[in-house]
Structures are given as C-alpha cells and as structure tokens.
Amino acid sequence: MYADTLTTRLPVRMKRIYIVAFLMLLCTTADAQIMAKLKEIGMENIRCVQTPETTTVAFENNVYRGTYTGIGKAVTACLDGIPGGNLQMVVLENRIPRLYIDMPDSLVHAYKKGDIGLAQVYQRMRISVDTDNAMKVLEKSEKPENTSAWKVDVVIYPDLFLENNTFDELYTYAINLNPAVEMALWKGAKATAQVILPIATNLTGEMKRVRPGIITISQDVRLKHNxxxxxxxxNFTDNRIGAQLAIKYRTDNGRAEVGAQMGVTGFSAVTADEGWYIGTKMRVNASVTASYYEPHTNLQFDLSANRYVFGDYGIRGDCTRHFGEYAIGLFGIYTSGEINGGFHFAIPLPGKKWNRKGFFRVKPADYFAWTYSMVAHGKYIDEQMGKSYYTRPDENRSGGFYQPDYIRYFLIKEAKKAQSKSIK
Structure with missing residues (x-):
C-alpha cells in the first residue's frame, strides 16, 4: 500500500516542481527582455525584480529631454517586454527615487490585447511620489545595469544678461557661452565644473574676463515618507562661494511641497590685480518655501519667506504656467520696504535626444532659462536687495520637473497627438 501511495504522489510533486521551474524560467526571460528594452532606448541605472505576479523596474533617463518624454518611452518599453502581471516602475534622478508608477494586471492585459491604447494606459495608471515600498522590492535586485556613475557630460549653456540701469545706454548686456563638465559620482552625488566665456558685452571689468562659473560637488539624499x-x-552664481543645505517634503500626489534652505557664502570674483579673489566675510541667507501645482490649469504657485544674501528680509511669490516643456511665469518681491517684479521662462533648446555612447558626451543644454527684473536702479539696486544665487547651471522650472499631474497630462496629450497622426 505504501508503495502504491508513493507512486501516485510522485507525479503530482514532479508536476509542481516543473511548474515552479517553468515560472522561474519565464520570469528570468522576461526580466532580461525588459532590461534589454530599456537599454535599447538608452535608460541607465536599470534594476528589475520579477515574480509571477509583479514586475518591479527602476530606471533613469539621461537621454531624452524632458521628464514626461523619457517616462513615456520607458513605459512603452516595459509594456512591450512584460509577458503579463502587475507592473511597477520607479523613476530615478542621479539614482535617487523621484516617482512611482503602478499598472495593475488588468491594465497591462488590456493594452497587450489591443483593447486600449497608450493614452488610456497613461490615464488609468497610478503616479505617485511615494516610492518606499517599490524600493524595498528592488533591494533584492542585482547591481544596476548601464550605470550612470563616472560618465562625463560637457554641456554648453547659453547665458544672457540684460539690464536697464544706466542713463547713457538703453541697456547693458552680456552674452556668454558657459560650458560645464558634469559627472555623476556615487548615489546622489554630482560634480560640476563650469567656465564662463564672454562673447559680447558693453560692460567692463569681470564681465569681459574668462572666469569660473558654477564649480560644485552636491549630495542628494532621499529619506522615507517623501x-x-x-x-x-x-562656487555659485552671482559671485557667491560657500555651502547651501536644502530640504523639502512632497505630498504623495506631488501637488503640495514645503521646504527650507540655508546658505553660508562669501564673495567670489575674478579681478585684474588678484586673479580669482575670494572674500573672507561670510553671509547667511535662508528661506522657507511652499509650492502648489494646480492640475486643471497646469499652474504652479510658489511662495517663499527669505533672508537674502545681504541681510534684507522679504517675501517672493511666483506663478508659472507649464506648456509642455515650456514654462513661463511672473514673480513679485517685497523686501525691506522695496518692491520688485518681473518674469521668467524656460524654453527647450534643439535636440530632444542625446545618446550616451561610452563615458563621454558633448551636448547643448536642454533648456534656456532667463529671468528679467523690472527694477534696475535706486535703493533696491544700490543696497543689493533681493539677492540670491543658483547652485546648479541647469536650474529652471522645466528640467527635472517630476510632478505627477503634469507628467500624466502631457503624456496623454502626446499619445493622442501621435494617434491622430497615425490615422491621417
């Protein structure tokens, strides 16, 4: 009897072993296929963990200009490579998690059957800032493939200075080209070394000299709970050198954000007598910020309370409208009894895609960003009120804009545009 029981159970056990082995083989094959698809479109820092129920992927876009364009390419690649099941994606920036995208099995299945298109996928998928759970899953993965570490970019930034602050000339101006060597180091770390090359100006002194631009090392971290x-x-912009610490919190939907920053900087300039002169007097600046993104109008509202570089206290408000990769906004400042205002914009420069072949790449900046202030004379200028600085050459309101509603809206818009073109 015992022998009979053993012979009847053995095939059942063997079937189970075969099924498990088949599922593991299927997962391994699909894992490799997804990694290959993401590599094919140039994504970096790719990680993948796959189970029979769920595929979890992380990737970083350093090829396509704009956040939503790169995300759209990665979503399509993963949908083409996955055999089925749930799909989770983590969007990285310098290996720091920025966004979480979740597509249930029913959505993936409907797309692969052809029942729905990409626009419907973008509309129904979940996008959140909360990446904690997905990153726990990815801890089980191997080392990232196609890493961005120690890869060098030479980025050419255009620079324009324009101000009406003299009586003998309508405007003072300066046009520069500011090439920067940028390199990702370890996780969250980045090195930047920029030089400012004057092209044309009607100013004198430092504005006519070749001089250092932004030369920094920065370290980003992400803690739990956004x-x-x-x-x-x-060395920063506006003749400041020193250190700055910034911290911010974002809600899961990414619409609201609060933060604070503090800087301790001294004076930095290239002079005719001393070369690169660095002052010893240090100044403290600080700010508390709040931001809200209104998804129906694609308007971003920013408010900050500031202690500016030269000791004046004030508030600043910005309203920015996002038109795809274009961002145009107005701002106003009230500081120590003085009022200023103006406008700013960020516009994409030619070249939507710049592949990285090997560890070295030369490319233009993704965006040209510019700010114009109305007040250029009087106490506001004489006492250097409202002074601040940038710590990165690519700081603007379009680049690196990981706002879930913004990304979903323009993904859907681009998908519908592509669909209408294919029909024609």
Missing amino acids: LFGRLTVG
Missing part, C-alpha cells in the same frame, strides 16, 4: 535633502559646496 523627504528630500541636498547639500552643495562650491
């Missing part, structure tokens, strides 16, 4: 931090040390 808390981000950044420490930057080096």
